[in-house]
Amino acid sequence: MEINNSILTSAKKILREYNLCAECFGRQFALLGTGLSNTERAHSIFNILLLEYSKIMNESQGSESDFAQNLDIIRKIATNTDYEPANLVMQKYNESWENSSEFTCYLCNNLFIELDILVHKIDVIAKGYEFSNYLVGTSANPKILDREDEFRARLEIDSGESLKRNINRETGKKLEVLWNKSVEFDNPELIIQIQLNRDKQTVQVSTNPLCVKGRYRKYLRGIPQTHWPHKNCRGKGCEECKFTGKQYSTSVEELINPLFLQYSKAEKSVFHGAGREDIDARCIGTGRPFIIELKEPKVRSFDLQQIQKELLKNNGDKVEVFDLEFVPRSEIKKLKTSGETTSKTYEALVASEKKLSKRDFRKQQDSIKEIVLAKPLQQRTPLRVVHRRADLTRKRSIFDIEFKWINNFHFRAKIKAMGGTYIKEFISGDQGRTKPSLAELFGVPLKCEELDIVDVGKL
Numbered sequence: 001m002e003i004n005n006s007i008l009t010s011a012k013k014i015l016r017e018y019n020l021c022a023e024c025f026g027r028q029f030a031l032l033g034t035g036l037s038n039t040e041r042a043h044s045i046f047n048i049l050l051l052e053y054s055k056i057m058n059e060s061q062g063s064e065s066d067f068a069q070n071l072d073i074i075r076k077i078a079t080n081t082d083y084e085p086a087n088l089v090m091q092k093y094n095e096s097w098e099n100s101s102e103f104t105c106y107l108c109n110n111l112f113i114e115l116d117i118l119v120h121k122i123d124v125i126a127k128g129y130e131f132s133n134y135l136v137g138t139s140a141n142p143k144i145l146d147r148e149d150e151f152r153a154r155l156e157i158d159s160g161e162s163l164k165r166n167i168n169r170e171t172g173k174k175l176e177v178l179w180n181k182s183v184e185f186d187n188p189e190l191i192i193q194i195q196l197n198r199d200k201q202t203v204q205v206s207t208n209p210l211c212v213k214g215r216y217r218k219y220l221r222g223i224p225q226t227h228w229p230h231k232n233c234r235g236k237g238c239e240e241c242k243f244t245g246k247q248y249s250t251s252v253e254e255l256i257n258p259l260f261l262q263y264s265k266a267e268k269s270v271f272h273g274a275g276r277e278d279i280d281a282r283c284i285g286t287g288r289p290f291i292i293e294l295k296e297p298k299v300r301s302f303d304l305q306q307i308q309k310e311l312l313k314n315n316g317d318k319v320e321v322f323d324l325e326f327v328p329r330s331e332i333k334k335l336k337t338s339g340e341t342t343s344k345t346y347e348a349l350v351a352s353e354k355k356l357s358k359r360d361f362r363k364q365q366d367s368i369k370e371i372v373l374a375k376p377l378q379q380r381t382p383l384r385v386v387h388r389r390a391d392l393t394r395k396r397s398i399f400d401i402e403f404k405w406i407n408n409f410h411f412r413a414k415i416k417a418m419g420g421t422y423i424k425e426f427i428s429g430d431q432g433r434t435k436p437s438l439a440e441l442f443g444v445p446l447k448c449e450e451l452d453i454v455d456v457g458k459l
């Protein structure tokens, strides 16, 4: 760092008119030269001033009052920053001098001198959290920032660093040593927020969400994937829902989440599924991918196998999870947009309103397969969901279909289709809204009686 006359002029002015700690003093010149801490920067400037003043005083140049003024500045350096070379100069000219170090920094109110107190406060709060990296942020009462702005305007200082940045860095450095963990800017696990007031600082910590990815199988028909608020009371609770606020007694989400909340000590959880099956459909076979996003977790590493086992023990007849792993949060977006690029395989139990002869069924099935595989379905938003989704016609593909005769009124169909295909409507035709449909092709009214999803996979 090159220290020129204008820096020295500003430095002298600060020392004459204000009381600053070394960190606040050095911060005013932070943009000049890198690789030094603000305190080290202050010391570099003090060294030059001490040399200059000592020389003048030794050579007894100037008047008595000059001498007193110079000694005053050295005393200030000694008192405000306890810089040892300044203490030595003071002792040389005044044997009885003792550094009382009692002063209040005009800019930080001694925050930097007492930074260990703040660091201890953070350490105590952070003890409740598991984390491997962190980030410190500071917000300050505007009066504190205004004070420094006015100070700089008055002294025409334009080489200073912001107070908040200074606090973040110095606190971060101390925590790094204390915890032996590093600062992470992009995706910190623990976020420490310092609120700066003139007389005290408060500390708040929060944590970034933790995400666990896995697949689930749903064995119980009649439960939705996620919690559904009761229609009548919108979840507030009423007589009809026995004040549970729920439309359905439980859901995949409600069965799975509690264990994750318990293990992670998170405040809440959000369930993200790669699409969802109908409430009356099971999801079996290879299961459906999902991510549980745990908000404000206190614990970030726990035994996922254990969760899998416990869930199997408690609710294994209703739902099962497997392939659990911790994933970055960015996976949620991928999961959400994966619908169009995945295929799904279903097994449907199909009921016919009219008698189907085994002979006709056998004869028709191959040509029907050919027709549905040959070109995309035109599928208009089903009547049962059109009240909540845009009424559009979408192209959907059937990749494979196999039929199995049961009796004159029932058969099974195993259907591999593009994600987002409405299978029930592909079977029934939905009053002509899905074309072609199995009902249309078999020439009899058909209804999907049971639906299982047996595979959610890649195309």
Ligand SMILES: [Zn+2]
Pocket: 020, 021, 022, 023, 024, 025, 105, 106, 107, 108, 109, 110, 111, 112
């Ligand atoms: Zn200060």
Ligand SMILES: [Zn+2]
Pocket: 230, 231, 232, 233, 234, 235, 236, 237, 238, 239, 240, 241, 242, 243, 244, 245, 246
């Ligand atoms: Zn209700």
